[in-house]
Every structure is written in structure tokens, then in C-alpha cells.
Amino acid sequence: MLISLLQAIASGVVTGCAYALVALSLVMIYKSTDVINFGGGEMVMIGGYLAMFALLAIGLPYAGAFVFAAVVAFMVGAAFDRVVLDRMLGRALPGQSVLVAMVIATVGLSYVLKGLVRVVPYTEEVRRLAPLFAGDPVFLGPIILQRQDIAIVVIAVLLMRAWWAFFNFTLLGKALRATSQNPRAAALIGIPVRAMRMTIWGIAAIFAAMAGILLGPKLLMTPDMGSVVILAFAAAIVGGFHNLPGCILGGVVLGVVQNLVGLYISSRAIVLTPFVVIMLVLVLRPQGLFGGAVVTKKV
């Protein structure tokens, strides 16, 4: 009994780390552009397929597949901003908001990516990515973890560390934060605001795509696998949607809660978990579990 609880928590933490990456991607975009990216799930999906393409068609090693997927995902995210969102903003009259239209454009992005990915082979049948590390499972006391699980946690943590260092210690990272806090002031000291927004979209796409590669061996890969994004939305809402560390914790919480629901309630209830969590948090604690008061100002 206790062992199955511990096991459920441990594997919940593992998938939670991947959800956290996707949540980071969503919140990064929201904080700097106010846009909720409904194409986030499809960015996860293309990450998985790009890696599969790199491994099977190009014959790259796994490290190469990560780099290939990151580069292409960056270009997809940045191009979407440049070609679609930037034009929408450019055509808006001063003071006119095109936010709703921009959010709808992200729904469009999700369909475009779902359609485009079918150009790549491997989408006609359900597949899995090869695990990063094959081999016997690892025993942590009574808990069994696959090597892939450990790789997920390690890589997710490394990515988050890199993300944190980038935004706190590099001038480009600071310029990106400055632009999201006050684009007007950033422009007036010569920071190219449009290029910054494009960069944020690119980086956010990388984070989603990396989650896709990490989840690829665990989930069944189909062009519809982007639906995992609902877990990331729930994670971000648990974290308060403004609070980046909060949404990382939110990801882990979601992974664990999902497994506990499967263990104690019913495996059929698992798919409902994110919806129930979203409703509960929005009704009872809209500022998120880790935030203080309701945040209205962007920080």
C-alpha cells in the first residue's frame, strides 16, 4: 500500500517535470505578450516528431536529435510571431487591442502544426520514441524507476537551470524580461522590442518541444498528442500563471495528483484531473497555490 503510494508519487514527479517545461513555455509567452498560447500542445507534439525524424530519418544520435528539434522549434515559434502576430500588432490602430484575435491565431497555429506534421513520415501509425537510455530499471528502495524516468528528471532540471541562469545573468535575458515588464521603456533605450518578442516565442517553443522529446517514449505519439497541454495549463494555473517557479511546482503537483487519482479513485478519472484542478483553483484560489495576493501587475 505504502509502496504503491511512493511509486505513484515518484512517477508523478517524473511526468510532472515534463509538464512543468510546457507550463514554463505557456507562462513565458503569457508574461511577455499577454497571449495564451493554445498552440503550446502542438509545439510539444512537433518536438517529439522532430526528434523521431532526426533519429530515424537523419540517423542522428539522441543529443543531435535534441539540438535539431530545438533549432527547428525555435524557428517555428519565432516565425509564427513574425509572420502572424507581429503583423496583427502592426496593423492595429493605436490603443486598439488585437489580443483576442492573437489568441485565436494560436488556435490556428495548433491546427496548422497538426496538419503539417503529417507531411513527416511516422505519423500514419501510432509510435513511441526510443527511450533515451535503455537498460534495466533502477531500484530506489522499493520504488522502481526506468532509466528514461531518471533522464527526464535530470534533463528537465538542467533545462530549468539553464533557463533561470539565462534570464537572470545574461544581458539578452534581462532585455527579454525588461521588454515583458515595460515594452515602451525598453524600446526607448534601443532594445528592439519586436525581435525580443520573437525570441521569447522561439525559446518558449523550444521548452515545449523538449517536453515532447522527454514524453515521447512514455506517451503514444500521434499528431493529437498535443492534448497533454491541458496538464500544463492546469500546472500554470496552480502556479498562478505569473509565477514561473510556481508553475514548475504546479507541474510536479499535477503529475503527482494525476497518479494519486489513478491509484485511489479510478484510472478512468485520470483524464478529468486537470479540469477538476483548474476549476478548483480558479474558484478557491485564483492567484494560484503559491502566489500571495491576486497579481494584477506584470512583474
Add this chain to the structure above:
Amino acid sequence: MLEVQTISASYGSVRALEAVSLQVDAGGIVCLLGANGAGKSTTLNCISGVVPSARGRIRCDGRDITGWAIERIVALGIVQVPEGRELFPALSVEENLVLGTWLHRRQRNHGPEFERVYEYFPRLKERRKQAAGFLSGGEQQMLMIGRALMARPKYLLLDEPSLGLSPLLVQQLFEIIARMHRDGIAILLVEQNAKVALSVSEYGYILENGEVRLHGRAKALSEDPEVHAAYLGA
């Protein structure tokens, strides 16, 4: 020399500027006065490339910069300190300042720029690790000017720097503005506080409903009976 030649600008169907011309010599100090809504901020935003001008030209040191992107205009040395408290609130004072060096970030050493800013505003040095959002109104104004100085302005455009400051702080701020001018930075000062603005300026323009109503040497303007009645109080 920074020259604005008969520019017009509008927001949708609202005409904000009509054939406004003005000029700031290299190293000069000029003020642009007028009531709320006269078009002062719009003038600065046209110069900075934030708001497009429908007609007219803007020239800087012989170059026609009309229609240039904001960052190219900043790179030329025209730096605006906007109205209000336009900071990066979650970044520290030091981080706000270092972002001012964005356009010449390839030169690694920004020590001299930091020193210059801390010399004008010693208060910022004491608070350099604090988040900008926690500064007082006066300190935030100093930080905005400091951040603009980090961008190495040749022409500094100040939009109502005295807004919301106590009379004592306004006086200290204007002493520093005069010092920056003596140190060779040309200043275009937008103010509603005509008295203090004219006292530090060499030349002045008065805007009314988007048009230049009057202009002349600061001394002459402050003695003009019409200006006196409308802007300097009884």
C-alpha cells in the same frame, strides 16, 4: 543640431500636432511648454520614432531621420526619458541601468557610464541592488534619467521630469539637468512647470492645441506679458 520641420501627427481622426517646428542646437538646452494635451509628448514621440509624423521632416546633424526605427534613432544619440514612471519594476536599479547600454553592449566595460550616473545620482548607487518598483517617486525619476544616460545621449529628451515631485526635489533635479547640459548633453525639456523650465533653458517653445504659439529666448519668454498671464501665474 536636431531639427523638427513642420511635422503633423494624429491619432486616428484626432489631430495632435499641426506643422510644429523646433530646433535644438548641439549642446543647447531648450524647453517645450504647454498645458495638458497641447501635444508635447506627441512631439517627443515623433522625434523618437514612436509615433509616425504624417507630414514634415525630422533631421539630426544633417541626416534625415524621418520614419527611422526607434532603435536607430537611439543609436544616433537621441534618447527620450518618457513621462511617468516607465521602469522595469522587477529588475534591480543596476539591471535597469545596464540595459541602457544595450546598443553598445559589445564594448564590455561600462564602468565609466555607471560612474557618471552614480556621480549625478549618488542615491542610485546606495540602492543599486533594490528592485526599481520599490523606489520612491524621485528615485524612479532619477533612475529613468540614469538609464537614458547609459545609452550615451547626445540629445536628451525629458518629458515632464518634475511631475509628481516635491518642490525641493524639483529644484535638485533641475540643478542636475543644468549640470548635464554643462557637461555637453543637449537637452529638450518638456514641462508644464514653465517657471523652473525657463530658468534653466536658453530657448523656449510654447505649444497650444498642437501648434507652436510662441517661441523665443527663455529670458524674453519669461518677461512676455502673455506668457506670464497664461503660464507663470499672477
